Amino acid sequence: MTDFELKTDADGVATITWNVADKSMNVMSLAGFALLDSLIDTALADTAVKGIIITSAKKDFAGGMDLNVIAKMREDGGAKGIFDGVMNMHAILRKIERAGMDPKTLKGGKPIVAALPGTALGIGLEIPLSCHRIIAADNPKAKIGLPEIMVGIFPGAGGTTRLVRKMGAMMAAPFLLEGKLSDPKSAKAAGLIDEVVAPDELLARAKEWVLGAKDADLVKPWDAKGYKMPGGAPYHPAGFMTFVGASAMVHAKTMGVYPAAKALLSAVYEGALVPFDTALKIEARWFTSVLMNPSSSAMIRSLFINKEALEKGAVRPAQPDQTVKKLGIIGAGMMGAGIAYVSANAGIEVVLIDAKQEAADHGKSYSEAILDKGISRKKVTEQKKAEVLGRITATTDYAALAGCDLIVEAVFEDMEIKAEVTRKVEAVVGPDCIFATNTSTLPITDLAKASARPDQFIGIHFFSPVDKMLLVEIIRGKATGDRAVAKALDFVRQIRKTPIVVNDARFFYANRCIIPYINEGIRMLAEGVEPVLIENAAKLVGMPLGPLQLVDETSIDLGVKIAKATRLAMGDAYPDGAVDTVLFAMADQGRLGKKAGAGFYSYDEKGKRLGLWDGLEAAYPVAGTQPELTEVQHRLLMAQVLEAVRALEDGVLMDIREGDVGAILGWGFAPWSGGPLSWLDMIGAARAVEICDRLTAEFGDRFKAPTLLRDMAAKGDGFYSRFAPKKQAA
Numbered sequence: 001m002t003d004f005e006l007k008t009d010a011d012g013v014a015t016i017t018w019n020v021a022d023k024s025m026n027v028m029s030l031a032g033f034a035l036l037d038s039l040i041d042t043a044l045a046d047t048a049v050k051g052i053i054i055t056s057a058k059k060d061f062a063g064g065m066d067l068n069v070i071a072k073m074r075e076d077g078g079a080k081g082i083f084d085g086v087m088n089m090h091a092i093l094r095k096i097e098r099a100g101m102d103p104k105t106l107k108g109g110k111p112i113v114a115a116l117p118g119t120a121l122g123i124g125l126e127i128p129l130s131c132h133r134i135i136a137a138d139n140p141k142a143k144i145g146l147p148e149i150m151v152g153i154f155p156g157a158g159g160t161t162r163l164v165r166k167m168g169a170m171m172a173a174p175f176l177l178e179g180k181l182s183d184p185k186s187a188k189a190a191g192l193i194d195e196v197v198a199p200d201e202l203l204a205r206a207k208e209w210v211l212g213a214k215d216a217d218l219v220k221p222w223d224a225k226g227y228k229m230p231g232g233a234p235y236h237p238a239g240f241m242t243f244v245g246a247s248a249m250v251h252a253k254t255m256g257v258y259p260a261a262k263a264l265l266s267a268v269y270e271g272a273l274v275p276f277d278t279a280l281k282i283e284a285r286w287f288t289s290v291l292m293n294p295s296s297s298a299m300i301r302s303l304f305i306n307k308e309a310l311e312k313g314a315v316r317p318a319q320p321d322q323t324v325k326k327l328g329i330i331g332a333g334m335m336g337a338g339i340a341y342v343s344a345n346a347g348i349e350v351v352l353i354d355a356k357q358e359a360a361d362h363g364k365s366y367s368e369a370i371l372d373k374g375i376s377r378k379k380v381t382e383q384k385k386a387e388v389l390g391r392i393t394a395t396t397d398y399a400a401l402a403g404c405d406l407i408v409e410a411v412f413e414d415m416e417i418k419a420e421v422t423r424k425v426e427a428v429v430g431p432d433c434i435f436a437t438n439t440s441t442l443p444i445t446d447l448a449k450a451s452a453r454p455d456q457f458i459g460i461h462f463f464s465p466v467d468k469m470l471l472v473e474i475i476r477g478k479a480t481g482d483r484a485v486a487k488a489l490d491f492v493r494q495i496r497k498t499p500i501v502v503n504d505a506r507f508f509y510a511n512r513c514i515i516p517y518i519n520e521g522i523r524m525l526a527e528g529v530e531p532v533l534i535e536n537a538a539k540l541v542g543m544p545l546g547p548l549q550l551v552d553e554t555s556i557d558l559g560v561k562i563a564k565a566t567r568l569a570m571g572d573a574y575p576d577g578a579v580d581t582v583l584f585a586m587a588d589q590g591r592l593g594k595k596a597g598a599g600f601y602s603y604d605e606k607g608k609r610l611g612l613w614d615g616l617e618a619a620y621p622v623a624g625t626q627p628e629l630t631e632v633q634h635r636l637l638m639a640q641v642l643e644a645v646r647a648l649e650d651g652v653l654m655d656i657r658e659g660d661v662g663a664i665l666g667w668g669f670a671p672w673s674g675g676p677l678s679w680l681d682m683i684g685a686a687r688a689v690e691i692c693d694r695l696t697a698e699f700g701d702r703f704k705a706p707t708l709l710r711d712m713a714a715k716g717d718g719f720y721s722r723f724a725p726k727k728q729a730a
């Protein structure tokens with residue numbers, strides 16, 4: 001174990017350097033912690049050592065705790081294992097903080113400084129927070145912060161307690177509750193770190209500080225006599241306002257479904273009422289409670305471990321590198337323009353083609369607008385803008401596609417037009433070029449019939465808006481070959497999005513699950529369920545948008561179009577007549593959703609959503625008896641979740657990890673649950689079948705439990721115990 005190395009120079013300054021072998025970024029393991037502990041002991045005991053610098057040999061300080069370790073801690077030791085492990089970390093960091101000083105006089109400690117060359121996240125900031133000073137290199141690309149809340153936990157190695165005592169609850173809130181990350185200069189301005197220096201002066205300045213530090217420089221405010229929490233503790237008038245406000249804000253944002261946010265607030269509130277060491281113990285108890293909550297482990301599994309595994313090519317066929325060098329995009333509309341931006345921004349040369357030059361230019365101007373916004377926010381330089389725009393050639397000339405190794409077609413959703421484009425493209429590109437379609441509804445296998453090389457034909461389905469949405473769905477047609485899949489995956493990695501690979505079937509995966517959610521909401525409206533109940537039930541179970549708001553956002557005419565096409569394809573088997581009655585009536589009245597300023601909601605002239613449309617009640621009278629909240633929630637969740645199970649059963653989904661990660665990133669499926677399959681594991685297949693049976697009896701066969709689910713219920717199986725790839729750590 002060589003994660004940390006200790007060297008003492010002739011002036012008595014010991015440097016502990018973090019350098020995890022075979023990793024580009026330092027991450028903390030339990031063994032790493034033990035080594036750091038023993039090196040701190042050595043340096044504190046060595047009379048030749050005057051002070052200590054903790055730094056990194058890599059360009060960054062640390063990416064955080066290895067979350068696999070946290071998952072393992074829970075598995076091995078349960079609540080006690082976690083609590084003891086966390087208290088042990090507290091003891092090590094507290095040792096750094098007290099640095100051998102006399103506990104009564106607070107004198108005689110050795111100064112310890114954290115010198116951060118770059119990014120410092122999670123435990124990578126919690127260790128520095130226990131040091132006596134934090135100095136960072138002026139590296140604008142570095143990110144400093146505590147992002148734990150984003151994966152369903154909170155800073156549990158003293159970060160929560162220290163940051164609140166350092167800045168006050170109000171100032172610490174964005175860093176703890178939103179996981180806000182800052183560059184070094186902003187981190188200094190916010191009081192997160194103490195000093196920013198030129199990168200080549202980092203270690204010299206750290207040494208200078210160590211050698212000049214006085215006893216008083218080592219005493220943390222909370223260890224000094226008469227400490228008062230900045231902004232006021234909970235029973236101080238100002239503190240009272242903060243804590244009451246924070247509780248309300250957190251609840252408004254999380255709807256009470258994220259255990260980590262609540263636990264964090266509890267740790268902060270309760271910790272603020274007691275001495276520092278007791279506060280650490282309280283933090284450890286809440287942290288343990290969060291780690292024991294199935295929601296946290298499911299979130300860590302999907303949003304961290306499996307998301308990363310998919311990004312690193314967990315499902316990539318073994319093929320030579322397929323990095324995209326020159327990309328052709330046909331259709332410079334909303335999607336084509338977005339795909340051009342993310343690709344050029346990732347350094348790929350782009351040819352953007354539309355039927356008319358104005359349309360092609362308009363598509364390119366979308367990139368310009370995003371880059372200009374970046375410039376006004378000081379996130380993008382003029383030079384970067386020129387470089388990105390310089391990579392995009394907007395033209396009508398198909399000959400410009402010569403030399404492209406990947407084409408993404410994003411023209412109108414029309415079989416004939418797409419077929420013609422496919423033929424025109426294949427006439428000019430080389431024989432190895434892969435052709436991808438961004439269709440959202442047309443079967444890839446059918447579209448591939450227009451191609452002379454169906455093994456090189458694939459679906460790459462982006463979500464709108466392309467620059468914001470993190471998921472890309474890759475669809476294998478019947479004839480699609482492995483190289484096309486590898487190409488699509490390598491492309492998605494280049495543009496830094498998360499891929500899932502699914503087989504070809506109606507609506508692929510994401511739309512297959514989200515459409516029934518919208519439809520169930522509309523069905524309930526037609527049945528006389530209070531629209532407010534429908535919308536709030538969805539949000540209270542962690543959906544980002546209620547079904548009525550969602551269809552307003554995606555547009556009601558798109559819903560009508562999809563309904564008509566589906567009815568045509570399915571004939572008598574079409575199940576959604578009741579939904580169409582509502583959708584078509586809305587469309588007939590011109591209430592097409594947000595873009596029209598009128599839909600299930602009303603909007604002001606600027607497009608701001610005001611509230612549910614007051615004509616809804618007349619059109620869909622509210623029934624005298626209303627369903628229970630949980631019944632509405634079960635209907636809304638099961639509508640999506642059963643579709644995910646069927647997709648797995650049908651072989652559309654090939655890997656359950658993709659089913660969960662795709663659901664959260666693709667359509668915002670209740671992230672606290674870890675995804676639809678994780679949610680089913682959480683409640684258990686037997687309970688899920690029970691809910692399905694009840695809903696089927698009352699509302700019809702769309703809730704019938706799939707055979708797979710029944711079988712799992714009978715055998716007491718879970719999705720992850722039955723289907724998780726063997727190598728998976730969590």
Ligand code: NAD
Nearest residue numbers: 331332333334335354355410411412413438439440462464
């Ligand atoms: P859009 O109408 O905004 O853009 C289509 C563009 O294609 C237009 O600029 C049009 O001029 C151009 N075009 C049409 N025929 C052409 C031809 N023969 N040659 C060159 N250019 C041609 O549509 P969009 O929303 O960008 O959708 C494009 C595709 O992406 C569709 O297949 C759609 O189903 C799919 N998609 C859309 C969304 C979405 O949310 N809008 C999401 C995922 C996928």
